[in-house]
Amino acid sequence: MIAVNKYWHVVNIGIQNTLTYRVNFLFRSVFGLIPLFATLSLWRAIFEGRQTSVAGHTLASMVSYYLVVTIVDALTAVNEDDWQIATDIKDGNISQFLLKPIDYLTYRLCLFGAGRLVYTAVAFLPVALFIVVQRNSFVLPATGAIWSWFLLSVAMTALLQFFLSYTMALLAFWVLEVSTFIFVVFAFEYIAGGHLFPLDILPPALLKFLYFTPFPYQLFFPVNIYLGRTTGVALYQGLCIQMFWVAAAYLLARFVWHKGITKYGAVGG
Amino acid sequence: MSREPRVECRGPTQSAPLDDLNPRSSALGRYVSIYAALLKNSVAREMGFKSNFLMWIVVELLWFALQVSFIVVIFQHTENIGDWTQWEVVLLIGASQFIQQIFQTFFLSNCTQLSELIRVGKLDFMLLLPINSRFIISLRQVDLGGLVNAGTALMVMVYAGKQLHLVPDAWQIAGFVFLTGAGILIHYSLMFLLASVSFWTVRAQGIVWGYYSLFNIARMPDAAFRGWFKAVFTFAIPMLLVSNVPVKLLVQRLSSPADILLLLGMSLACLAVSEVGWRFSVRHYTSASS
Numbered sequence: 001m002i003a004v005n006k007y008w009h010v011v012n013i014g015i016q017n018t019l020t021y022r023v024n025f026l027f028r029s030v031f032g033l034i035p036l037f038a039t040l041s042l043w044r045a046i047f048e049g050r051q052t053s054v055a056g057h058t059l060a061s062m063v064s065y066y067l068v069v070t071i072v073d074a075l076t077a078v079n080e081d082d083w084q085i086a087t088d089i090k091d092g093n094i095s096q097f098l099l100k101p102i103d104y105l106t107y108r109l110c111l112f113g114a115g116r117l118v119y120t121a122v123a124f125l126p127v128a129l130f131i132v133v134q135r136n137s138f139v140l141p142a143t144g145a146i147w148s149w150f151l152l153s154v155a156m157t158a159l160l161q162f163f164l165s166y167t168m169a170l171l172a173f174w175v176l177e178v179s180t181f182i183f184v185v186f187a188f189e190y191i192a193g194g195h196l197f198p199l200d201i202l203p204p205a206l207l208k209f210l211y212f213t214p215f216p217y218q219l220f221f222p223v224n225i226y227l228g229r230t231t232g233v234a235l236y237q238g239l240c241i242q243m244f245w246v247a248a249a250y251l252l253a254r255f256v257w258h259k260g261i262t263k264y265g266a267v268g269g
Numbered sequence: 270m271s272r273e274p275r276v277e278c279r280g281p282t283q284s285a286p287l288d289d290l291n292p293r294s295s296a297l298g299r300y301v302s303i304y305a306a307l308l309k310n311s312v313a314r315e316m317g318f319k320s321n322f323l324m325w326i327v328v329e330l331l332w333f334a335l336q337v338s339f340i341v342v343i344f345q346h347t348e349n350i351g352d353w354t355q356w357e358v359v360l361l362i363g364a365s366q367f368i369q370q371i372f373q374t375f376f377l378s379n380c381t382q383l384s385e386l387i388r389v390g391k392l393d394f395m396l397l398l399p400i401n402s403r404f405i406i407s408l409r410q411v412d413l414g415g416l417v418n419a420g421t422a423l424m425v426m427v428y429a430g431k432q433l434h435l436v437p438d439a440w441q442i443a444g445f446v447f448l449t450g451a452g453i454l455i456h457y458s459l460m461f462l463l464a465s466v467s468f469w470t471v472r473a474q475g476i477v478w479g480y481y482s483l484f485n486i487a488r489m490p491d492a493a494f495r496g497w498f499k500a501v502f503t504f505a506i507p508m509l510l511v512s513n514v515p516v517k518l519l520v521q522r523l524s525s526p527a528d529i530l531l532l533l534g535m536s537l538a539c540l541a542v543s544e545v546g547w548r549f550s551v552r553h554y555t556s557a558s559s
Contacts (some may be wrong), residue, residue: 023470031479037498038486045493046347054346180324187331196339201346 006102007110014114022122029074029123033130036070040134055201061227063137065198067130068223073195074116074123076158076219078165081112085169086178089260098261105166105253112162142228149235153222156242160218163249170253173260194220200229214245303400304408311411322414329418333366336488337425351492356432357520358490363426364519365488365512367419368449372456374415379407380460384467393556403547407461430519437519445515448529451536452487452511458539459483459506461547468550487511507535 040063047059054062085108088094097104131138141147168185171178190196192215199207199220210216221238224230230238315322340362344355353361383406386392396402430437437445460480486508494502494509502509510532517523
């Protein structure tokens with residue numbers, strides 16, 4: 001009980017801290033809609049004057065795809081957390097966490113959750129307005145069951161994103177500049193996670209290969225559940241695999257932390 | 270993409286090239302020699318972090334490859350986007366990357382650092398220098414990695430041009446270079462204008478970051494857009510002119526010189542607006558620290 005209380009305070013602090021960034025978040029979400037709109041226009045131009053679908057996608061389902069991506073991204077994307085963790089390590093700030101009865105991973109996870117909460121609240125208005133404008137192409141999940149599977153998958157996506165970013169940020173124990181590493185991984189997440197385009201327009205062999213990596217489970221998988229494109233056995237199988245990746249990422253994060261803390265020299269602390 | 274400006278590191282301060290500051294040397298010569306000193310400083314600073322320098326080049330390369338592969342995947346499913354064919358779009362992506370990288374080389378980090386200069390009070394020092402303030406603030410650092418990336422972009426352009434069997438004559442190339450300059454001027458003016466907002470709010474970071482999303486539009490073929498979106502990004506924030514017009518010149522798709530004149534006109538207009546914004550901001554500047 002005390003432990004829950006303790007981390008509940010962290011969430012509170014996190015919310016208050018990120019609230020100072022609300023204008024920043026608003027800019028971010030509004031500016032983010034511009035390239036989204038551009039991508040949608042690009043697909044409109046491609047679908048124009050053709051009767052056939054693109055790898056099973058109609059224009060409406062394509063637009064829905066990008067809109068749901070935007071929502072899932074707002075709920076799960078790691079935004080400043082990895083920079084802050086790296087800075088904490090570089091500046092020796094984590095020394096104080098080593099002395100306190102607080103678990104750094106749980107602490108950061110609480111801050112991450114708080115940050116997503118505030119971001120989603122701020123981004124809600126512009127994104128909702130945008131979706132209303134595009135309402136002709138926007139679909140809601142067909143059944144309540146899909147809703148619950150989708151929410152479960154989004155929660156796992158958030159955890160997966162967080163654990164991987166956390167692990168990347170821990171590289172700061174070994175190297176001075178982690179930002180380049182973070183951007184390299186981010187690039188792969190961006191394309192192989194399905195940010196840029198729905199992965200099922202890729203050649204089937206490539207798609208099959210991607211499903212062996214964690215990337216599709218960082219975005220593409222929950223979006224597909226929402227759109228009703230992953231159902232039945234594939235759904236349950238996918239959820240199990242996603243759970244596996246979350247567990248693996250968690251263990252990796254713990255392991256790297258353990259290695260890093262052994263090496264840590266408390267520079268400047 | 271939430272890119273933080275790079276850590277600012279002070280390089281060795283060299284003052285040697287400023288020796289010839291006698292009143293008889295021309296103003297232009299003086300600025301050239303100052304710029305040479307700044308350039309020398311930048312090289313020294315970059316070479317202090319060699320592996321970091323190389324890693325940034327890899328990152329940029331990867332993101333560029335990502336853009337190109339997006340187009341390649343799309344063209345697996347379609348013959349054209351509007352009246353643009355696959356290799357024309359690749360040429361466009363290459364050109365827009367080229368423009369963005371040159372802009373990044375000379376201007377980007379200087380613009381993003383303006384808010385930091387204001388926050389720590391270093392701007393006072395810049396304003397007191399016996400030199401045009403906008404010159405020193407806009408150009409004090411050169412990001413050499415950008416030049417390497419611009420080279421890669423150029424190679425992609427040449428490859429795309431080969432696929433299109435383009436044989437541009439000297440006039441086309443000269444025109445392309447000239448129009449590219451106009452495009453860079455637009456990026457610089459708008460970014461500088463946005464950076465000037467940090468005179469009022471320290472957290473201009475979000476705004477400057479927002480400009481990154483505009484780069485995404487510059488690499489899209491203009492045929493994909495119509496209506497108010499096209500109007501806004503042609504006449505207010507001319508992203509759809511920056512790289513589309515130079516590429517259209519290369520592939521000879523400009524039916525009239527109207528687009529060229531529009532690009533040149535808009536670049537001058539953007540510069541004028543940013544100068545007005547800058548002067549207004551400086552006039553209202555009250556030092557942050559001290």
